[in-house]
Amino acid sequence: MTTGEIIVPASAEQKKNFQDLFYGDKSFKDKFMKKLKEKDKEYAEQFKPFCYTCAKLDYEDEVSRVEKEKKRKIGKTDTIPEIDIGDLSKYGNDLYFHYLGNKSINETQIINNIRVPIKAYMRFEYKCKERGHGRTIDMPYPVYEEKFKNAKGTKV
Numbered sequence: 001m002t003t004g005e006i007i008v009p010a011s012a013e014q015k016k017n018f019q020d021l022f023y024g025d026k027s028f029k030d031k032f033m034k035k036l037k038e039k040d041k042e043y044a045e046q047f048k049p050f051c052y053t054c055a056k057l058d059y060e061d062e063v064s065r066v067e068k069e070k071k072r073k074i075g076k077t078d079t080i081p082e083i084d085i086g087d088l089s090k091y092g093n094d095l096y097f098h099y100l101g102n103k104s105i106n107e108t109q110i111i112n113n114i115r116v117p118i119k120a121y122m123r124f125e126y127k128c129k130e131r132g133h134g135r136t137i138d139m140p141y142p143v144y145e146e147k148f149k150n151a152k153g154t155k156v
């Protein structure tokens with residue numbers, strides 16, 4: 001992308017419009033990727049699995065489907081509609097994953113010059129049902145204990 005042609009300093013909003021005008025669907029892709037990354041982060045912060053890979057694949061499939069369809073249409077169509085694959089939370093739904101189990105991961109700490117293994121975090125393993133992508137959630141042990149003090153070993 002070259003924005004070197006802009007001589008007058010443009011505001012962020014103007015730059016955005018400029019991109020939409022010149023790059024059309026590309027800016028939609030950027031917008032989608034930004035939204036996807038935010039969603040992924042949101043789930044990671046809650047220690048919940050989210051299939052980023054599936055969401056990205058489904059989006060790319062939809063983009064190529066729309067682009068292919070556009071080529072089939074006779075006559076010039078200059079715009080591609082903004083591509084939407086619906087609510088991204090479906091990729092973080094409990095039903096989207098197989099829960100494979102959990103295990104505690106130790107880390108060695110040196111206490112009074114002695115190397116002591118301590119429980120550092122609880123690792124939860126998941127596999128997405130759609131395409132088998134593995135997802136690992138590492139929950140710091142204190143968070144795990146607080147969350148599951150009455151129901152140890154339960155999935156997130």
Ligand SMILES: [Zn+2]
Nearest residue numbers: 051054128133
């Ligand atoms: Zn997946």
